[in-house]
Amino acid sequence: MSTAAFTYRKLFTIVEETALEGGRDVDPIARVAIVGAVFDNPWKGQGFVQDLLPGINSIASDLGALLAPRVIEALGAPLEAYGKAAIVGLNGEIEHGSGIIHNLRFGDHFRNAANATTLLPAVEKRGPAGVAFDIPLKHYTDMRIRSHHQSVEARVADAPHADEILVALAGAAQGRPQQRLAALGED
Template sequence: MSQPITRIVVHVVERRAELEVPVEPPHRQVVAAAVLRFDGWSADGPLESLEALYELGAELGTLLTGRARSALDVAPSAIEAYGKAALVGTAVPLECAAALLHPRMGRAMRACLPGATSLIPSVTKRSAPGASVDIPLHGSTDMWSFERFDTVSLSLADAPAPNELVVAVALADSGRPLARVRPD
């Protein structure tokens, strides 16, 4: 990877009850996030071209999807929902987050998850360390699967620093617990 990863964080959420109603099997979500350090920004922009960030996005898509799926300990085809996000520090342009998330990351994520075809929802946000980001999720094979519309939150106490960027991939092995909302 051309930009240094200072750390990777994997966060698993397992819901065993929803409003005191048991959820069986448990509803599981995972976020795998990489904290990247970016130095040397200029007034003219971070890079001559964003192409290097497109490639880094693809590499991160593969790496983080693999880490997230491994944390759920399921076959790639068992992933039912996904999303992605980036938090940028105060000295990092938002366009860097877009360059990482959009042109190639989604393709790399789908390549790790056979059968996944849906557009991957995403969010970018500028923040100080400790801020929370809610990562949108929707169905990996059907983007209009209402029971798979959900979110998972991520907060890192010490990131992003002003010259850092946090990139995250979120996966779920099922839809929302007790989902009943249906399309008209």
Template sequence: MDIQIRKIVSFEEETLIEGNKVADKPLRMFAVAAIVKNPWVGEFVENLRPVVRDYGPQLGALLTEKICALAGGADKIEAFGKAAVVGLSGEVEHASALIHTLHFGNHYREAVQAKSFLSFTNTRGTANAPIVIPMMDKNDGGRRSHYLTLQFNINDAPCDDEIVVVLGGASGGRPHHRIGDRYEELKELGHDIDNPAAV
């Protein structure tokens, strides 16, 4: 099945001052979104996997190439995440299907040489709906400095029969981060750092 991409949108912001203090290093956050025709719209499809296996690699490769270029190279990306917003005629499952697959996410993970999983949101909305991308350190899920959220919107997407598929990235952590990492609190609570669920 041919994927129908209506357009691709890039978004970038750069934080220079936070909390009335100049950042030692400006924080760049960026995203690339593909607005695609929902292949399942208008009917209940029991097995989504054939389309997922077809669309996932195409979208993963395309968006990974574009976000790495926007970042100035894959090595410039320290935090990452993903998101999808399905239009009102679709199911949240349709948004989930296109981003919760290794056929999609592994393109990005491998390009930036990441160990962490891609944090995510999958929602339903109208055109101009908020697109929210939670991010974390690509190699260290407990590094709270890199718990970031990028939000933007596209004025004409998603249409009711579309899905917006997004990759997000950041060049570093929050300016002036000072809440510590998870590991300190795990030690304080007497938890095993390698097995946080254990008492």
């Protein structure tokens, strides 16, 4: 499938709701949404590429514009925590995924959609199709708010292929269910 300048093999959305935690009801129910895309690695078959910027520029903004509003929509509630992930297929380099997600062309789409002011926490790794990955989440305006330090696990059964990259954004409508740690510096 293609958007204006970006082609992807697969687009996925996962919505997780936690209604019980620690044997107690979670009220309101905790919601986390993950939206991602799987696409050809722009450097596949090229060996070591010194200057990644042309490939980054060809993908990052269109990818961020595609994923960010979908996370907000899937979450169905105001976003309070967020994060991102890049999983590179076995023929690629971790730096390929890092280059795509660690720049303002990509991340500002999510920050703007969420009215966020902090850096997006991230995970990058290389792995085979179906590899599980954890997306770290932090509060969207204050990284010191410990109640929102959490992670969400995801996997896509057939992705990434060896010459693909999987990029995902995640958002939560709240901090950890049943969180009860003292505020940072008060323990």
